[in-house]
Amino acid sequence: MKKFINKVDDVLVESLSGFASAHHDLVKLNLDPNFLIRQQKATNKVAIISGGGSGHEPLHTGYIGYGMLDAACPGHVFTSPTPDQMLAAAEAVHADKGVLFIVKNYAGDVMNFEMAAEMLPFESATVLTSDDCAVINSTYTTGRRGVAGTVIVEKCVGSLAETGADLQTCKALGDKVNSRTASMGVALTSCTVPAAGRPTFDINDNELEMGVGIHGEPGRKRETMREADTIVQDVVNAILDALKPTANSEALLLINGFGATPLMELYLIYNTAAKLFTEHGIKISRSLVGNYTTALDMAGASITLCILDDEIKQHWDSPVHTAALRWGR
Amino acid sequence: MKKFINKVDDVLVESLSGFASAHHDLVKLNLDPNFLIRQQKATNKVAIISGGGSGHEPLHTGYIGYGMLDAACPGHVFTSPTPDQMLAAAEAVHADKGVLFIVKNYAGDVMNFEMAAEMLPFESATVLTSDDCAVINSTYTTGRRGVAGTVIVEKCVGSLAETGADLQTCKALGDKVNSRTASMGVALTSCTVPAAGRPTFDINDNELEMGVGIHGEPGRKRETMREADTIVQDVVNAILDALKPTANSEALLLINGFGATPLMELYLIYNTAAKLFTEHGIKISRSLVGNYTTALDMAGASITLCILDDEIKQHWDSPVHTAALRWGR
Amino acid sequence: MKTSFILSAAESIRDAILDHESELESLDRAIGDGDHYINMKRGAGAIVELHAELAALSADAALNKIGLKLLSTIGGASGPLLASFFMSMAKILKEKNDDTITTYAAAFTAGVEAVQQRGKAGLGEKTMLDVLIPVAQQFSALAASNADIKTTCQALMQTAEEGMLATKALIATKGRAASLGERAIGHIDPGAKSCQLMINAVCNQVLASQL
Amino acid sequence: MKTSFILSAAESIRDAILDHESELESLDRAIGDGDHYINMKRGAGAIVELHAELAALSADAALNKIGLKLLSTIGGASGPLLASFFMSMAKILKEKNDDTITTYAAAFTAGVEAVQQRGKAGLGEKTMLDVLIPVAQQFSALAASNADIKTTCQALMQTAEEGMLATKALIATKGRAASLGERAIGHIDPGAKSCQLMINAVCNQVLASQL
Numbered sequence A, B: 001m002k003k004f005i006n007k008v009d010d011v012l013v014e015s016l017s018g019f020a021s022a023h024h025d026l027v028k029l030n031l032d033p034n035f036l037i038r039q040q041k042a043t044n045k046v047a048i049i050s051g052g053g054s055g056h057e058p059l060h061t062g063y064i065g066y067g068m069l070d071a072a073c074p075g076h077v078f079t080s081p082t083p084d085q086m087l088a089a090a091e092a093v094h095a096d097k098g099v100l101f102i103v104k105n106y107a108g109d110v111m112n113f114e115m116a117a118e119m120l121p122f123e124s125a126t127v128l129t130s131d132d133c134a135v136i137n138s139t140y141t142t143g144r145r146g147v148a149g150t151v152i153v154e155k156c157v158g159s160l161a162e163t164g165a166d167l168q169t170c171k172a173l174g175d176k177v178n179s180r181t182a183s184m185g186v187a188l189t190s191c192t193v194p195a196a197g198r199p200t201f202d203i204n205d206n207e208l209e210m211g212v213g214i215h216g217e218p219g220r221k222r223e224t225m226r227e228a229d230t231i232v233q234d235v236v237n238a239i240l241d242a243l244k245p246t247a248n249s250e251a252l253l254l255i256n257g258f259g260a261t262p263l264m265e266l267y268l269i270y271n272t273a274a275k276l277f278t279e280h281g282i283k284i285s286r287s288l289v290g291n292y293t294t295a296l297d298m299a300g301a302s303i304t305l306c307i308l309d310d311e312i313k314q315h316w317d318s319p320v321h322t323a324a325l326r327w328g329r
Numbered sequence C, D: 001m002k003t004s005f006i007l008s009a010a011e012s013i014r015d016a017i018l019d020h021e022s023e024l025e026s027l028d029r030a031i032g033d034g035d036h037y038i039n040m041k042r043g044a045g046a047i048v049e050l051h052a053e054l055a056a057l058s059a060d061a062a063l064n065k066i067g068l069k070l071l072s073t074i075g076g077a078s079g080p081l082l083a084s085f086f087m088s089m090a091k092i093l094k095e096k097n098d099d100t101i102t103t104y105a106a107a108f109t110a111g112v113e114a115v116q117q118r119g120k121a122g123l124g125e126k127t128m129l130d131v132l133i134p135v136a137q138q139f140s141a142l143a144a145s146n147a148d149i150k151t152t153c154q155a156l157m158q159t160a161e162e163g164m165l166a167t168k169a170l171i172a173t174k175g176r177a178a179s180l181g182e183r184a185i186g187h188i189d190p191g192a193k194s195c196q197l198m199i200n201a202v203c204n205q206v207l208a209s210q211l
């Protein structure tokens, strides 16, 4: 393992400190319990809080700011944060309109946020994101994982919250966006958790992991490496299967890098994916290409499609000012 | 080599097409000769054109748009573009106030842009960027290479050009920013040029390349891998040596990833670098952390310091709207 | 239950976790995200560091404090589950306020029920519950039949091991491995393994104190 | 000079480049950015593809067209340099408009001078000029002394090879390798190698046509 780190146990705090220092105009960092909040506390709105294991940067800390999150709770690398973090963050940012937690659907995140919600002295609701269609949802599983589509949920819900909308309305939008969003990822290499010091999984030079999770969890299957177009075709098909969009749907296409995949390749993927969706009668009217929900140093990428409607479009387009997503101001 | 590509010869065009399609609101792509221009041609301003070998995305295509470039000419991977590209791009974007080329100081780029300038039927000037202080400038070399500091030059010159400033004034600002900027990079792994199919250099698991170039050129020396803090210390010292900033200088600190280094590590580097510069009496008042001048899939990062003055600060802060850098609108 | 017993049990557990670094790590790498060992080490270490503070508390208060500490230290799936286990156990001990095996068995069972509630899982879902549920059942049964401590401990260790090994053949339907489908078969569940290790450590501690 | 000669020389050059893929690639990987082979292959391939178009032109017009094509095809440092070489050579051939060895030597020398001007470099800077300059000098000298074609070709190939090998011991002061300082020592310059290959290919072509 070669990484720009000092002691393995200090990685998280040193990195969070760097983030807070680089973006001191936007965020404030609290250590022990670890959470970050906007530099300027927002008033008269539902407080939007997200969090999860670290290692997916810029998710979630990079989305704190006007039009998106009020606070984020970073856990250890790939490990859900703990309820004391959510409680302290909520205490710091709630503004008498309740707290909405945006939580990626993993047993650990769900349970920790659930316990926080139970202990919270004020009203809360939770949007569970579950856009990863690599996991075929069936009665015997805990359902799909939340992956890069979470960014779209956070953006739209964050925008709505700025308008003063109430807790249930915000939750409803989050649930709607989530239900119209599907993602699937492909890994070319494994990530390496600093504390583990070695790759999470072994993969040969001629292999790819189709449907990989953003923590390096195994996916649908191990396949032979091949041309990008045929890889993208399979991912696009899985997404179409999951969403079954009607013809003439309008959509946002997000090509997300896992951390070690160059933009050159992400745009090449975009090129093919956009063509395939268009051939399927879908109008790609919004796009996002880059590292938005990463898996440490994994080489790989995911494709996310979100079927838009006027409400989602409006909240996607509205101004946002965070470290990782910024437009309109 | 595992990459999301189809045929090696098609990588560039497919990637450019994806970029143009994802950002069709911002840019237009011309193929053969390859160049990209703003979707809306600007008028009454110096046309700012940059370009260079591909593989450094988002440089330069990602910086086309309001407040930055009018056009970019992408060469083959790591190979300077050719004069016909610059000529066609200049033809498309010049607006009777002349053309300013921003060129990274490499023999190939310099000569190709020079030939274009000689053939150009209208006035032009060139800013050569040369911020890489890994290369000790001495009488017997061609001087420093242009690396990530180029982004700062493009941002500031682009901002000034929007005000209607004339060609020589724009060039003067570019030269000034360049002279106040120094960078140095460290590689943990090599990049792999798609057409070559194998890593440009070999490097062991316990080694780093100090002062590496953004095309994988060897740097100052091959060293033993060690803690991030001591690596950063050496880079910071080289930059201080090169710039010799006076106490109480105000500066912009840019931590640039080479393509395969996670944000978590880049922020950790920022944390240390900001501390060290601050200890040296430098006030870090602006920051940028992310992948801004990459080297394909290289794991590594560079540190860039730009000593600010009021003029540079104003042009750094002014609104910009490009695919990779956006604020204020 | 003496608080001193809890303190030394905590140390044995920590040692057992540390001793199985590579095994725990590779189990979670195979069907999870590779952090289970790190999580357990962080949790166990935090408890051992609480030594002085815990020593001043009654057994039930110490167990409750352990639960709270685990809750704010481990994170992930195992954090809230193990925290719920210890806090529920503490509650029963406090209520019953006696020192019988029956009470311990009831407390253990309450802990396991809390894990089931929190995780919304049951037997056969390839989780720590495949160790905890059979052990709780057997513990209650042995306590009801007045089995001696040595027999009880040995039986529980055996059951824990069987439960842990049994997860190997299962498809996961809860937790991170649930997304793997058939690919999870052939791997022991990491949480089941660490629970087996903890039960083992505590039982051996009891057996040693019986000598 | 016959255009047909230029066309077959272009093919020989392309073949020589393709035959030395791994050598050219590894030379530029060692002290450059690894693309020199790809650049030369792209350039040489583009010229061979121009066959039909070139065949219709006079020798000087063909060489000028080759220069322009290389200019818009190769890129990098070698592109404008080789383009300048061929365009300047074409100019002299057109001016002199005869078929003597002296004219060829003068044209070659003019090409080399154009490379020097464009690259602002001279002898001993570890570039293609370490092959081109000595070859140009010798070519002029041999032409002036009326040496026969066979002797001339053999001498030029020898000189090219020596110049190429001599770059190994040099520090680079121009081009990408200039940033390496001492670390460039021990590696042959890729541009010198490809120039030597091209000179070799053309000389062998001449020799073959003499038989």
Ligand SMILES: Nc1ncnc2c1ncn2[C@@H]1O[C@H](COP(=O)(O)OP(=O)(O)O)[C@@H](O)[C@H]1O
Pocket (backbone or CB within 6 Å): A078, A079, A080, A107, A108, A109, C028, C032, C033, C035, C036, C037, C039, C040, C075, C076, C077, C078, C079, C081, C115, C118, C119, C120, C121, C126, C127, C128, C129, C174, C175, C176, C189, C190, C191, C192
């Ligand atoms: N719903 C659940 N009920 C019971 N145990 C669970 C549940 N979900 C996960 N587990 C247990 O947690 C273990 C994983 O813990 P850990 O690796 O620390 O957390 P994470 O899965 O969040 O990375 C699994 O091996 C399994 O035994």
Ligand SMILES: Nc1ncnc2c1ncn2[C@@H]1O[C@H](COP(=O)(O)OP(=O)(O)O)[C@@H](O)[C@H]1O
Pocket (backbone or CB within 6 Å): B078, B079, B080, B107, B108, B109, D028, D032, D033, D035, D036, D037, D039, D040, D075, D076, D077, D078, D079, D081, D115, D118, D119, D120, D121, D126, D127, D128, D129, D174, D175, D176, D189, D190, D191, D192
């Ligand atoms: N200023 C110069 N004068 C002469 N030759 C040069 C000069 N700069 C570079 N070269 C030649 O160009 C070669 C490199 O060509 P190439 O790899 O195609 O371009 P780049 O260096 O831009 O990647 C060097 O090996 C050297 O021989």
Ligand SMILES: [Mg+2]
Pocket (backbone or CB within 6 Å): A053, A078, A079, A080, A108, C033, C035, C076, C077
């Ligand atoms: Mg985890």
Ligand SMILES: [Mg+2]
Pocket (backbone or CB within 6 Å): B053, B078, B079, B080, B108, D033, D035, D076, D077
């Ligand atoms: Mg090159």
Ligand SMILES: [Mg+2]
Pocket (backbone or CB within 6 Å): C028, C032, C033, C034, C035, C036, C076, C176
């Ligand atoms: Mg885990």
Ligand SMILES: [Mg+2]
Pocket (backbone or CB within 6 Å): D028, D032, D033, D034, D035, D036, D076, D176
């Ligand atoms: Mg080269």
